[in-house]
Amino acid sequence: MTDTDHAPTDVDAQFDHHSLAHAADPVCSYRALRESGGVTHSDNYGGYYVLSKYADIVAAARDHGTFSSQREFDGSGAGTGGLSIPPNPATRLSLDELDPPEWQRIRRSMNPILSPAAADRMKPGVAELTTFLIDQFIEAGAADLVLDLANPLPAIVTLDLIGIPRDGWERYADPIHKMVFTRRDQPEYKDVFDGTVWILDQLRELIALRRREPADDLVTYLMRHEASGTPFTDEEILELLFLIIGGGVDTTTALLANTFYYLSEHPEDRRRLQDDPALIDTACEEFLRAFTPVQALARTVTHDVTVRGVEMHAGDRVLLAWGSGNRDDDQFEDPDEVRIDRFPNRHAAFGIGIHRCLGSNLARVEYKHAVTEVLRRIPDFQVTPGGAHRYQRVGTVNGWEQMPVTFTPGRREGNRRTL
Amino acid sequence: MRVVVDSALCQGHTLCALAAPDLFGLGDEDGHSFALVDTVPAGLHEAARRAALSCPEGAIALAEGEPDETAR
Numbered sequence: 001m002t003d004t005d006h007a008p009t010d011v012d013a014q015f016d017h018h019s020l021a022h023a024a025d026p027v028c029s030y031r032a033l034r035e036s037g038g039v040t041h042s043d044n045y046g047g048y049y050v051l052s053k054y055a056d057i058v059a060a061a062r063d064h065g066t067f068s069s070q071r072e073f074d075g076s077g078a079g080t081g082g083l084s085i086p087p088n089p090a091t092r093l094s095l096d097e098l099d100p101p102e103w104q105r106i107r108r109s110m111n112p113i114l115s116p117a118a119a120d121r122m123k124p125g126v127a128e129l130t131t132f133l134i135d136q137f138i139e140a141g142a143a144d145l146v147l148d149l150a151n152p153l154p155a156i157v158t159l160d161l162i163g164i165p166r167d168g169w170e171r172y173a174d175p176i177h178k179m180v181f182t183r184r185d186q187p188e189y190k191d192v193f194d195g196t197v198w199i200l201d202q203l204r205e206l207i208a209l210r211r212r213e214p215a216d217d218l219v220t221y222l223m224r225h226e227a228s229g230t231p232f233t234d235e236e237i238l239e240l241l242f243l244i245i246g247g248g249v250d251t252t253t254a255l256l257a258n259t260f261y262y263l264s265e266h267p268e269d270r271r272r273l274q275d276d277p278a279l280i281d282t283a284c285e286e287f288l289r290a291f292t293p294v295q296a297l298a299r300t301v302t303h304d305v306t307v308r309g310v311e312m313h314a315g316d317r318v319l320l321a322w323g324s325g326n327r328d329d330d331q332f333e334d335p336d337e338v339r340i341d342r343f344p345n346r347h348a349a350f351g352i353g354i355h356r357c358l359g360s361n362l363a364r365v366e367y368k369h370a371v372t373e374v375l376r377r378i379p380d381f382q383v384t385p386g387g388a389h390r391y392q393r394v395g396t397v398n399g400w401e402q403m404p405v406t407f408t409p410g411r412r413e414g415n416r417r418t419l
Numbered sequence: 420m421r422v423v424v425d426s427a428l429c430q431g432h433t434l435c436a437l438a439a440p441d442l443f444g445l446g447d448e449d450g451h452s453f454a455l456v457d458t459v460p461a462g463l464h465e466a467a468r469r470a471a472l473s474c475p476e477g478a479i480a481l482a483e484g485e486p487d488e489t490a491r
Binding site for chain 1: 430431432433434436437438445446447448449450469472473474475476
């Protein structure tokens with residue numbers, strides 16, 4: 001079944017990471033790509049390559065000179081390059097869609113905001129919010145772990161970080177949530193696009209406000225901070241804020257949702273985590289690997305390069321399929337087995353190379369609090385059979401739309417009555 | 420045994436500090452790793468090996484066979 005010469009097949013040419021066919025079984029779909037040569041060319045979206053082998057993905061991610069993240073965005077929705085195939089028409093994603101040296105200037109300013117030390121300082125806030133969110137449903141004996149916990153927790157933590165009021169958090173979370181799986185040809189797309197535009201307008205207003213009235217918050221910090229001497233423009237700050245929202249909201253939700261689903265289906269591993277809480281950290285890395293919340297991101301080739309015998313040329317679009325690399329049996333033993341004590345676990349779920357996820361430390365903090373508290377406070381939770389729905393399309397984020405659960409009711413623990 | 424973090428390769432995944440918190444510190448600014456010791460104490464050799472294995476960027480090098488506290 002494997003060709004020694006990589007010849008494109010009909011199947012290859014039609015590969016579409018956003019398709020329903022791929023979403024029906026993305027693990028199997030990516031495995032087929034790895035087994036048919038590991039470098040696939042699809043005719044969709046104007047044509048793109050897919051790297052599905054861990055070694056190639058990691059090498060490309062490290063070689064940012066050849067595999068550029070740069071997005072040329074003229075504000076009209078057109079433009080070239082960037083992280084998404086097809087491109088996100090609403091905005092550029094700042095850091096994520098820049099190469100050095102511009103990337104460096106922004107990354108250096110942003111690093112301290114989400115460093116391990118910063119994430120540590122956010123722990124009490126995350127803990128209080130987790131307690132509050134669980135308090136809202138714990139007495140009912142029923143809840144939705146996506147809608148009531150996995151979605152609001154990262155969304156509100158992110159809004160707090162930026163300094164946006166908590167009430168109405170759904171208006172931020174909803175379009176971000178839906179943007180990653182709604183195609184342009186679907187009727188729902190207009191609402192998603194409008195919702196995204198609304199978010200950008202809110203952020204523009206906040207930036208304008210802080211120009212007039214500085215505060216002790218992130219926006220003011222960015223306005224004053226001059227990494228390498230050049231102050232950030234309003235447009236740069238806008239892109240950064242949108243990146244923080246886009247990066248922090250839906251992705252961690254997907255990690256938590258997949259974790260809860262897995263633990264509901266695998267009571268033996270749930271028991272192991274409850275009996276030995278020290279396993280929570282390696283389990284986090286394993287859930288990141290096995291479920292890879294951000295499944296794939298794109299690059300643009302800057303000069304001729306050959307990958308595994310396939311010649312690529314300047315301007316070619318390439319999808320780095322992190323989710324595929326994370327299940328490559330050339331890198332991971334029994335990759336389709338979830339082992340909560342797996343070690344080593346050099347997964348690529350937070351990316352590889354300079355664009356390693358800025359929010360990874362905060363993501364791990366949110367995961368640890370949410371999962372530990374769910375296991376402690378509603379230890380017998382069960383997903384309602386047939387009630388949980390994955391995203392219809394998982395080309396970018398491998399997430400869940402909803403996850404109703406039942407459990408033995410418990411008691412409120414926090415003092416907060418409102419968000 | 421000596422341990423060295425290649426700062427050009429380190430991207431702040433923090434898995435080394437997870438595997439061997441006594442051997443690796445994380446910078447306040449960027450969360451990148453730095454070795455807390457020049458010479459790895461004998462009791463932490465295994466942790467050092469695990470940390471080197473854990474790095475997705477291959478940024479940690481161990482020089483084994485160096486004099487350590489137990490060598491005479």
